[in-house]
Amino acid sequence: MATLKVLHFPDERLRLKAAPVEEITPKISGIADNMLETMYAEGGIGLAANQVNIQKRIIVIDISEHKNEPLILINPEILKLEGKEESQEGCLSVPDYFDVVQRAKNIEYRYTTPKNKTITKTVDGLLAVCIQHEIDHLNGKLFIDYLSPLKRNRLKKRIHKQKIEGHRSKNSEQLNNESLNKIL
Ligand code: GNR
Ligand code: NI
Numbered sequence: 001m002a003t004l005k006v007l008h009f010p011d012e013r014l015r016l017k018a019a020p021v022e023e024i025t026p027k028i029s030g031i032a033d034n035m036l037e038t039m040y041a042e043g044g045i046g047l048a049a050n051q052v053n054i055q056k057r058i059i060v061i062d063i064s065e066h067k068n069e070p071l072i073l074i075n076p077e078i079l080k081l082e083g084k085e086e087s088q089e090g091c092l093s094v095p096d097y098f099d100v101v102q103r104a105k106n107i108e109y110r111y112t113t114p115k116n117k118t119i120t121k122t123v124d125g126l127l128a129v130c131i132q133h134e135i136d137h138l139n140g141k142l143f144i145d146y147l148s149p150l151k152r153n154r155l156k157k158r159i160h161k162q163k164i165e166g167h168r169s170k171n172s173e174q175l176n177n178e179s180l181n182k183i184l
Contacts, residue, residue: 003038004052009094009159015140018050018057021074021112028058029114032072035060040067044092046130048137051093059134063126073111076135079120080108087129089143097155101146103132 007014021028031054039047039060049058061071083105090098107128110120123131133143144152 001037002034003041004034004054006038006042006047006051006092007053009091009142009144010156011093013053013055014050014093014137014142016050016055017140018048018055018138020057024074024112024114024116028056028074031056032058032060032074032114036062036070036072039092042092045126046134047092048134050137050140057138059131059138061127061130061134063130072114073131073134074114076109076111076131076138078107078109078132078135080106080122082106085124085129087126089129089133091133091143093137094142094144094155097144099144099147099151101143103129107131 031049035047035049035052035054035058038052039045039062045063046059046061049056057075059073059076061073062069081104084102085105086100086102088098089101105128106122106124108120108122109131110118112118136142144155147155
């Protein structure tokens with residue numbers, strides 16, 4: 001098993017629509033296992049394949065307290081959305097940002113397992129939120145897309161600033177090494 005690199009907003013690859021899995025093969029199970037390992041390593045409760053640049057409709061979830069109830073959902077689909085509820089969300093592709101999003105409270109969904117069984121279930125609560133969040137990823141959508149334009153612009157500016165700061169500190173380190181070399 002291996003961990004994979006998680007793409008961060010505003011990476012355009014997060015905006016691609018992932019393609020359905022045509023056939024469940026050992027390769028697909030291997031991808032799902034690596035996704036679970038990545039999700040656990042990053043401390044997330046869910047992960048969609050396109051967050052690790054695999055453009056296939058696979059999501060993994062574990063909302064259990066002891067992180068020992070992994071779920072693998074292949075070609076997940078929402079069949080029904082009912083009610084509304086707001087909850088705080090975060091995303092491994094948008095580090096250090098959390099905000100309230102309104103989603104359906106109850107959902108009916110269908111998916112295929114790695115053993116090639118197709119299952120239909122109804123859920124609410126955190127699992128319902130997580131499944132909606134992950135299926136959004138497969139469609140190229142991020143939870144920050146639901147924020148007001150004002151909030152989204154503030155977030156964009158913050159991320160842009162962090163990027164510039166990152167470049168600056170790298171460059172100044174280089175500068176210091178160069179000056180150090182001259183001195184030595
Ligand atoms: O780890 C995660 N926590 C979370 C909290 C509230 C709603 C959704 C999530 S999913 C997120 C991991 C992630 O980015 N999955 O795509
Ligand atoms: Ni996410």
